[in-house]
Amino acid sequence: xxxxxxxxxxxxxxxxxxxxxxxxxxxxxxxxxxxxxxxxxxxxxxxxxxxxxxxxxxxxxxxxxxxxxxxxxxxxxxxxxxxxxxxxxxxxxxxxxxxxxxxxxxxxxxxxxxxxxxxxxxxxxxxxxxxxxxxxxxx
Numbered sequence: 001x002x003x004x005x006x007x008x009x010x011x012x013x014x015x016x017x018x019x020x021x022x023x024x025x026x027x028x029x030x031x032x033x034x035x036x037x038x039x040x041x042x043x044x045x046x047x048x049x050x051x052x053x054x055x056x057x058x059x060x061x062x063x064x065x066x067x068x069x070x071x072x073x074x075x076x077x078x079x080x081x082x083x084x085x086x087x088x089x090x091x092x093x094x095x096x097x098x099x100x101x102x103x104x105x106x107x108x109x110x111x112x113x114x115x116x117x118x119x120x121x122x123x124x125x126x127x128x129x130x131x132x133x134x135x136x137x138x139x
Contacts (some may be wrong), residue, residue: 007118012037012045012103029115030108031122032056032066034088034136037103045105047122048129053102054088054136055126057119059112066106070099088136095135 012035017041033047034054047055056064071077072089109115127133 005114005118005121007031007106007109008045009033009047009108010105011043012102012105028059028061028094029060029110030058030106030114031115031118032058032062033105033107033122034069034102035105036097036101045103047105048126050130052126053092053097053135054134055119055122056088057115058106059115062106066104073097073099091136 011114012033032055033045033052034056035045035049036051036053046052054069056065056069067087072086073093076090076093077085108117109118123133123137132138
């Protein structure tokens with residue numbers, strides 16, 4: 001069996017730069033990578049960098065999923081339409097992180113199943129490299 005998945009990984013940028021863009025509103029599926037990156041180096045994000053704090057999947061829209069992370073991080077809860085809190089963001093908040101600590105890369109995919117597979121594969125590869133999953137993926 002051969003698994004192939006093509007994933008374009010953009011630069012890490014402040015999350016606010018991604019929200020409101022037509023791409024993040026229209027694109028339904030993909031993987032997002034939150035990194036504890038002080039200053040982006042204008043290079044494609046490395047999903048296996050030890051500074052990656054969370055690898056997640058968007059199966060509705062990026063705006064919805066990332067807003068949930070940052071509402072929980074900033075407010076301590078996510079009160080939008082009765083949705084539940086983001087566990088990774090709760091942990092980040094407990095560890096003293098703020099939105100200024102994070103940069104985000106959005107990897108757009110055309111298919112929900114590909115997005116789910118890409119998330120699992122990236123987390124698994126991160127684990128193989130570092131012997132642990134990203135710090136905020138630990139539940």
